[in-house]
Amino acid sequence: MAEYSxxxxxxxxxxxxxDWKPAWRKPEPKPSYDVIIIGGGGHGLATAYYxxxxxxxxxxxxxxxxxxxxxxxxRNTTIVRSNYLLPESVRFYDFSVKLWENLSHExxxxxxxxxxxxxxxxxxxxxxxxxxxxxxxxxxxxxxGVWLTPAxxxxxxxxxxxxxxxxxxxxxxxxxxxxxxxxxxxVAWGYARAADRRGVDILENCEVTGFLRDGxxxxxxVTTRGEIRAKKVAVAVAGSTSRLMGMAGIDxxxxxxxxxxxxxxxxxxxxxxxxxxxxxxxxxxxxxxxxGLVFGGDLDGYNSYAQRGNLPLVEEVMGEMVAMFPAVARLxxxxxxxxxxxxxxxxxxxxxxxxxxxMYLNCGWCYGGFKATPASGFSFAWTIAKDEPHAVNAPxxxxxxxxxxxxxxxxxxxxxxxx
Amino acid sequence: xxxxxxxxxxxxxxxxxxxxDATRTxxxxxxxxxxxxxxxxxxxxxxxxxxxxxxxxxxxxxVHLLLTRDTLTHEVQAVxxxxxxxxxxxxxx
Numbered sequence: 001m002a003e004y005s006x007x008x009x010x011x012x013x014x015x016x017x018x019d020w021k022p023a024w025r026k027p028e029p030k031p032s033y034d035v036i037i038i039g040g041g042g043h044g045l046a047t048a049y050y051x052x053x054x055x056x057x058x059x060x061x062x063x064x065x066x067x068x069x070x071x072x073x074x075r076n077t078t079i080v081r082s083n084y085l086l087p088e089s090v091r092f093y094d095f096s097v098k099l100w101e102n103l104s105h106e107x108x109x110x111x112x113x114x115x116x117x118x119x120x121x122x123x124x125x126x127x128x129x130x131x132x133x134x135x136x137x138x139x140x141x142x143x144x145g146v147w148l149t150p151a152x153x154x155x156x157x158x159x160x161x162x163x164x165x166x167x168x169x170x171x172x173x174x175x176x177x178x179x180x181x182x183x184x185x186x187v188a189w190g191y192a193r194a195a196d197r198r199g200v201d202i203l204e205n206c207e208v209t210g211f212l213r214d215g216x217x218x219x220x221x222v223t224t225r226g227e228i229r230a231k232k233v234a235v236a237v238a239g240s241t242s243r244l245m246g247m248a249g250i251d252x253x254x255x256x257x258x259x260x261x262x263x264x265x266x267x268x269x270x271x272x273x274x275x276x277x278x279x280x281x282x283x284x285x286x287x288x289x290x291x292g293l294v295f296g297g298d299l300d301g302y303n304s305y306a307q308r309g310n311l312p313l314v315e316e317v318m319g320e321m322v323a324m325f326p327a328v329a330r331l332x333x334x335x336x337x338x339x340x341x342x343x344x345x346x347x348x349x350x351x352x353x354x355x356x357x358x359m360y361l362n363c364g365w366c367y368g369g370f371k372a373t374p375a376s377g378f379s380f381a382w383t384i385a386k387d388e389p390h391a392v393n394a395p396x397x398x399x400x401x402x403x404x405x406x407x408x409x410x411x412x413x414x415x416x417x418x419x
Numbered sequence: 420x421x422x423x424x425x426x427x428x429x430x431x432x433x434x435x436x437x438x439x440d441a442t443r444t445x446x447x448x449x450x451x452x453x454x455x456x457x458x459x460x461x462x463x464x465x466x467x468x469x470x471x472x473x474x475x476x477x478x479x480x481x482v483h484l485l486l487t488r489d490t491l492t493h494e495v496q497a498v499x500x501x502x503x504x505x506x507x508x509x510x511x512x
Contacts, residue, residue: 242465252462256440257490302437305467305490310420312433345461401461402453414460 040064046377090141096375109190168280267291347418
């Protein structure tokens with residue numbers, strides 16, 4: 001197994017980097033496991049890790065249809081935050097931030113979690129009132145929120161257009177100092193290595209094509225690498241949840257799949273040292289350690305399973321970027337890409353047992369799944385091991401839509417475009 | 420992505436606004452069947468493949484359209500007016 005230290009770096013440099021060991025094994029599938037987790041993204045890998053570590057369940061397989069980290073864990077804009085309004089969300093996401101704070105140490109893998117803060121710019125008095133209310137809710141829930149005046153924003157983020165002639169003049173901003181960014185690939189690799197070391201089998205290129213049943217109960221899966229049986233089958237495939245549910249015979253579900261694009265610019269010198277969001281439209285950006293500006297905006301807005309979007313949204317996002325930071329107008333775009341979002345009908349996720357006997361479900365992350373990775377894995381593992389939800393995920397049921405107990409941060413009513 | 424409007428011909432997607440899944444049917448407004456209302460308000464088939472959906476040519480002739488579009492490729496496979504009566508005798512897009 002790969003160990004990283006100054007000494008190993010030096011030793012491998014001297015031998016031409018030919019002797020590095022893989023970070024996780026590539027085992028053959030066993031005929032059966034205690035738990036199968038479908039989806040080798042951040043949430044599935046984190047779930048496997050916490051199953052092994054917190055509950056001693058190590059006879060576990062994580063099934064990934066492509067290669068590890070090829071889905072949304074490698075496609076997001078790496079933002080970690082818990083600046084939410086509703087108590088259920090504040091509790092869940094703040095728990096996640098606390099797990100993030102110790103994650104590199106826990107996994108012995110540098111996930112480069114940097115608490116550089118997130119600043120939400122406000123552009124109208126009503127938006128400012130809304131943000132201040134949210135900041136108060138964050139503080140009330142045990143988190144951190146600070147209101148910044150334009151003068152304070154000018155000192156913190158000199159690049160922001162604070163002139164009164166701006167199309168959407170900035171009148172203040174809500175800062176969450178404990179928020180930040182993390183290295184998304186390292187999160188997948190770190191959880192994968194840590195889970196593998198505790199005995200979890202990570203099966204890549206193993207696509208689920210159907211479910212095995214024992215009467216009503218889900219008893220395993222049919223995959224491109226053969227049939228695998230399990231006592232418990234957990235689904236963590238955000239983006240493809242409806243497809244998996246369809247294989248299990250559930251053809252209607254409170255999810256729509258939408259495409260979200262993200263962008264990175266060419267690398268520049270240090271320009272902005274926190275995450276900044278634009279309230280005049282919808283845009284979030286930060287600067288990576290390599291120097292590129294990493295940013296994204298809204299969904300394209302139509303159902304899609306294609307991992308690519310269209311140009312009108314690109315134009316909109318670039319327009320917002322230049323409205324916020326005029327200095328970047330002549331930067332070149334290095335790359336853009338798309339990922340498929342599991343858009344739930346109230347903008348909040350689902351982490352629950354069911355909907356079929358023997359099945360456990362983790363989905364509906366909209367476009368905020370990355371920051372939730374540790375808490376999602378922790379609470380999903382709890383739910384699988386104990387057959388009851390942890391306190392932090394108890395409100396995030398599937399039945400909440402029938403009971404009218406939706407967790408709708410925006411107070412906007414049922415639409416698959418919230419986050 | 421181009422959408423072939425029956426009135427205006429192929430136009431850029433930015434001229435259109437998306438109105439969502441066209442397969443949902445609203446229960447009778449007098450119905451108190453909570454299961455049916457829940458299904459109508461929240462549940463979607465969300466297929467990976469051909470999807471029947473409403474669009475409006477909001478930045479053009481403002482007509483409402485019923486498209487069949489492949490969600491895996493974004494290819495528009497069929498287009499018709501959303502109001503079925505308008506399709507009778509309409510020319511090909």
